[in-house]
Amino acid sequence: MWHQQEIHFPEMPQGFHLVTDDIARALPCLAECSQGLLHLQLMHTSASLTLNENTDPDVRHDLDAFIRRLVPEGLDYFRHTLEGPDDMPAHVAASLLGAQLTLAVRDGRLALGTWQGVWLGEHRSQGGARRLLATLNGC
Numbered sequence: 246m247w248h249q250q251e252i253h254f255p256e257m258p259q260g261f262h263l264v265t266d267d268i269a270r271a272l273p274c275l276a277e278c279s280q281g282l283l284h285l286q287l288m289h290t291s292a293s294l295t296l297n298e299n300t301d302p303d304v305r306h307d308l309d310a311f312i313r314r315l316v317p318e319g320l321d322y323f324r325h326t327l328e329g330p331d332d333m334p335a336h337v338a339a340s341l342l343g344a345q346l347t348l349a350v351r352d353g354r355l356a357l358g359t360w361q362g363v364w365l366g367e368h369r370s371q372g373g374a375r376r377l378l379a380t381l382n383g384c
Contacts, residue, residue, distance in 0.1 A: 246384055248274045252377040257367045261305040265362040272379060276353040281383015286345040288376040291335035291369050293342035299362025312338050335368035342366055350383050
């Protein structure tokens with residue numbers, strides 16, 4: 246079985262957002278797949294996807310704080326500034342974390358570890374709606 250579709254997310258505030266359940270709800274065909282792979286590709290250059298701790302909200306806070314400190318706004322050597330002071334730092338953060346994940350599917354569900362979840366990292370203060378291309382292959 247091959248299935249591909251876009252998943253749409255509304256504009257979210259800057260930070261990390263747990264989207265595991267949103268992805269699973271948008272893909273009812275997961276239930277038909279006993280084993281396979283789900284590839285997720287974020288169709289943007291200033292946001293990211295990452296797999297990490299899904300329970301303690303402090304992890305999301307701490308990762309956001311670290312990324313903002315690692316790539317702060319207002320660095321004087323950035324040239325790409327026409328879209329605002331948060332744009333180039335958002336591109337750097339997205340490149341560091343990545344814009345795609347490939348996840349195993351087992352018994353009709355994402356095969357995640359006990360504490361794992363998929364996060365969408367919004368690295369702009371007003372990034373707008375986001376699109377995620379999901380491609381499922383399995384049987």
